[in-house]
Amino acid sequence: MPLWQSIPLASILLPLAGAALASVLPARAARRWTVLLLCLVTGGSCLLLVRTLPGSTAFNYPMGHFGAPWGNELRAGPLEAMMALLFSGISLLSLLGGMRRLQEDITSHRQSAFCAILLLMQAALMAQVYTNDLFTVYVFVEIMTIAGCALIASRSTRGRGLASAARYMVMNLIASALLLLGIILTYDLTGHLLMEPVQKAILPLQQSGAYALPLTAVIALPVLALAIKAALFPFHTWVPDAYASATPTGAAMLSGVVCKGYLVVLLKVIFRVITPAVVLDAGISDVLFCFGAAGMVMGSVHALRQTEVKRMIAWSSVAQIGYIFLGLGLHTEAGAAAALLHLMGHAAAKSLLFLSVDPLMAASGRQGRLEGLRGAGLRAPVAGAAFTLGALSLVGIPFLPGFVSKVSLARAALAYGGLHTWGALAVLALSTLLNVLYMLRTVLLIWSPGGSPRDPAVPSPGPLCHLSLGLLSAACLGLGCLAGPVLEAIRAGLAVFGIPL
Amino acid sequence: MSLTNLEELTAIALFGIGFTLLLLDRNLIKKILGFSMTDSGIYLFLAARGYVAGRTAPIVTEGVQAVEAYVNPIPAGLVLTGIVVSVASTAVMLALTFRLYRSYHTLNLDEITNLAGKEAD
Numbered sequence: 001m002p003l004w005q006s007i008p009l010a011s012i013l014l015p016l017a018g019a020a021l022a023s024v025l026p027a028r029a030a031r032r033w034t035v036l037l038l039c040l041v042t043g044g045s046c047l048l049l050v051r052t053l054p055g056s057t058a059f060n061y062p063m064g065h066f067g068a069p070w071g072n073e074l075r076a077g078p079l080e081a082m083m084a085l086l087f088s089g090i091s092l093l094s095l096l097g098g099m100r101r102l103q104e105d106i107t108s109h110r111q112s113a114f115c116a117i118l119l120l121m122q123a124a125l126m127a128q129v130y131t132n133d134l135f136t137v138y139v140f141v142e143i144m145t146i147a148g149c150a151l152i153a154s155r156s157t158r159g160r161g162l163a164s165a166a167r168y169m170v171m172n173l174i175a176s177a178l179l180l181l182g183i184i185l186t187y188d189l190t191g192h193l194l195m196e197p198v199q200k201a202i203l204p205l206q207q208s209g210a211y212a213l214p215l216t217a218v219i220a221l222p223v224l225a226l227a228i229k230a231a232l233f234p235f236h237t238w239v240p241d242a243y244a245s246a247t248p249t250g251a252a253m254l255s256g257v258v259c260k261g262y263l264v265v266l267l268k269v270i271f272r273v274i275t276p277a278v279v280l281d282a283g284i285s286d287v288l289f290c291f292g293a294a295g296m297v298m299g300s301v302h303a304l305r306q307t308e309v310k311r312m313i314a315w316s317s318v319a320q321i322g323y324i325f326l327g328l329g330l331h332t333e334a335g336a337a338a339a340l341l342h343l344m345g346h347a348a349a350k351s352l353l354f355l356s357v358d359p360l361m362a363a364s365g366r367q368g369r370l371e372g373l374r375g376a377g378l379r380a381p382v383a384g385a386a387f388t389l390g391a392l393s394l395v396g397i398p399f400l401p402g403f404v405s406k407v408s409l410a411r412a413a414l415a416y417g418g419l420h421t422w423g424a425l426a427v428l429a430l431s432t433l434l435n436v437l438y439m440l441r442t443v444l445l446i447w448s449p450g451g452s453p454r455d456p457a458v459p460s461p462g463p464l465c466h467l468s469l470g471l472l473s474a475a476c477l478g479l480g481c482l483a484g485p486v487l488e489a490i491r492a493g494l495a496v497f498g499i500p501l
Numbered sequence: 502m503s504l505t506n507l508e509e510l511t512a513i514a515l516f517g518i519g520f521t522l523l524l525l526d527r528n529l530i531k532k533i534l535g536f537s538m539t540d541s542g543i544y545l546f547l548a549a550r551g552y553v554a555g556r557t558a559p560i561v562t563e564g565v566q567a568v569e570a571y572v573n574p575i576p577a578g579l580v581l582t583g584i585v586v587s588v589a590s591t592a593v594m595l596a597l598t599f600r601l602y603r604s605y606h607t608l609n610l611d612e613i614t615n616l617a618g619k620e621a622d
Contacts, residue, residue: 135579135582138586139586142586142589145590146589146590146593149593149597153597159617159620160617160618160620162597162600162601163601163610163613163616163617166594166597166601166610167610167614169590169597170532170610173532173536173590173594174523174524176590177536177543180540181516181543184543184546184579187547187576187579188546188547193575
């Protein structure tokens with residue numbers, strides 16, 4: 001086995017072991033150690049993408065000495081490598097971009113713990129991307145849930161942040177119980193935990209019609225659990241308070257990568273475990289389609305009504321998760337590819353927004369209210385430009401990823417035909433219109449002259465923050481301009497990801 | 502007729518009671534209790550499904566016997582792993598509850614959300 005095939009294992013084990021070390025290092029060393037490890041994982045994912053993309057090959061990596069169907073396995077292909085690169089890159093840039101605020105928000109003796117949490121989150125994300133075993137999925141989903149709770153609650157000792165952390169935990173515990181039950185029932189029904197053997201056992205069961213009720217539960221439970229964890233409307237109640245009260249690094253990671261990690265697991269469950277045909281037969285796609293459409297509209301409506309900028313961005317996340325579920329719910333290859341492109345574009349744009357809004361607020365006397373941001377772009381031009389780029393991407397301006405993914409979604413919906421087409425096009429149009437209203441309103445506000453002059457005592461966001469904003473903007477532009485090749489790569493990756501649609 | 506699946510029935514009852522508490526009760530401590538019961542139900546179910554009467558754990562002491570002498574050890578291993586995960590989640594949830602109770606002197610999640618919403622962030 002060539003050495004590069006060990007990259008998936010290394011990207012899980014390095015952050016996992018590194019987290020233990022980070023928790024005992026002094027704050028400054030822990031921060032540097034975390035950045036170093038995240039750089040390593042990002043580089044490794046890059047290398048893996050370069051190796052797997054040209055021939056669009058996927059490989060299974062057995063763990064220990066027991067081969068399939070008994071042992072544990074990792075599996076990696078172009079799509080996994082792309083997702084790993086996206087997640088580790090966004091985590092790295094979120095940490096760099098929020099580094100200065102991190103040091104203000106979190107007391108220095110707790111920063112090491114925060115770094116350990118970030119690394120645990122990274123290990124969990126990588127494990128979810130690469131693992132081929134259902135129980136491993138459960139364990140790492142739980143690690144991510146707990147790490148996410150720590151990200152939400154790290155800054156607040158009371159108030160809305162802590163209360164939303166409690167609501168987040170309750171919602172996630174419900175989902176965990178459902179996910180565990182689904183996995184145990186799958187194991188009971190098929191006798192396997194590795195994804196491919198489960199899939200081979202499920203197909204004949206479904207065709208013969210035996211165990212119809214347990215099989216429906218096996219299909220519905222993990223999908224429902226992962227939809228709850230990914231904060232699909234109407235399971236989003238904790239989102240606005242949590243994103244608004246977390247430190248910028250935490251908010252960027254929660255919106256950019258945490259929800260997306262669960263979505264990757266959901267893709268695996270649909271494509272590799274249950275198989276698309278069985279999902280379609282059970283009617284799950286239509287349910288996802290409807291909830292996605294509802295989320296798109298309701299998230300945007302609520303975003304329009306917010307008066308605090310961070311809560312507005314958080315509500316917009318609810319809408320954007322709806323787009324992704326709408327694409328998955330179309331149940332066509334084009335729909336899934338568009339959903340994945342939207343996932344990538346949204347991860348970049350939303351973390352850009354959360355990281356750039358903080359310097360804007362700092363330059364306006366720490367005001368959270370929209371009206372207080374008047375002229376903030378003139379006082380903090382780099383952050384203002386980055387915010388504008390992220391906002392325009394979410395609205396869907398050409399040459400930015402939001403535009404391409406919305407067009408691909410619309411094309412996928414047009415190809416589908418029937419009621420789905422009209423429904424999808426209508427909510428796309430409505431949601432985009434609402435997006436334009438609330439995002440452009442904010443962009444115009446931060447560039448219009450007026451407002452309080454800059455307080456000279458407020459330090460500039462610093463070169464690290466500017467570097468991270470620049471790189472994230474470049475990633476957005478790159479994704480938008482190279483959307484054709486990226487879509488091609490996503491399709492090639494989907495073809496070897498599991499059973500194709 | 503004698504029941505042969507008492508364990509599974511108990512597991513379903515535990516899951517039902519626990520999940521109802523977790524979902525519907527507003528008291529945080531009761532929610533945590535509900536979560537523990539839910540997970541216990543699932544683990545009991547898995548342990549019961551993983552045991553075959555008359556067989557033993559595959560620990561070889563007097564030479565390897567026929568395959569039929571042993572049960573598959575994986576379900577027991579999964580139960581142990583799962584219990585560790587639940588303990589960790591319960592601990593985090595208890596810590597959060599502790600901190601919220603110290604700030605708001607109530608365990609009702611709705612009241613806490615109301616009180617917290619009135620505070621400036």
